[in-house]
Amino acid sequence: MDLTRDQGASELFHAQSHLYRHIFSFISSMFLKCAVQLGISDIIHNHGQPITLPELVLELQINPTKAGFLHRLMRLLVHCGLFATTRVHKNQEDEEEAYDLTPSSRILLKDNITSLSPFVVAMLDPALVTPWQVLGNWFRCDQVTPFEGAHGVGFWDFGDQNPEFNKLFNEAMASDSGMMNLLSETASQFLRVWIH
Known part of the structure; x- marks a missing residue:
């Protein structure tokens, strides 16, 4: 049976998207676990203000070549509402994106x-x-x-x-x-x- 004859391309695309969303939904859980293992909530809390990606890389003591992967991790965690982004001024001219805690990431703080x-x-x-x-x-x-x-x-x-x-x-x-x-x-x- 040829599905493309019975369903339009748009319907097939939506069906595929729906399945893929369920197939890959476990990734959010694994990213959450990774954030807990790395102690990202505690690092931001102890920093006392929103933290930029370079500062987070430094605090995590990870290889700088993995900064791009950390950026992807943080983007997904922000998308899921576990962290928030804000803009901070590092000097009078430059503004950078920084990560901040949300109510969900606050209840991950280890000493609470x-x-x-x-x-x-x-x-x-x-x-x-x-x-x-x-x-x-x-x-x-x-x-x-x-x-x-x-x-x-x-x-x-x-x-x-x-x-x-x-x-x-x-x-x-x-x-x-x-x-x-x-x-x-x-x-x-x-x-x-x-x-x-």
């Missing part, structure tokens, strides 16, 4: 009570991402969960056998619980004020 950095790193760890790779096979096998299908053991047994992953997961849960507790307290305070 509300830091979700451990949660990001754990949820995007290969141990938790791999089960999604075997989901199709899982429907055809007798394993109870996709996690078991990917790793040969259940989640809790895997944690017992892998202390480093267990620590990572526990830090993630503590991080998430800290955020939920803060939100719960804030909601309770709001209700008390609203009711009285």
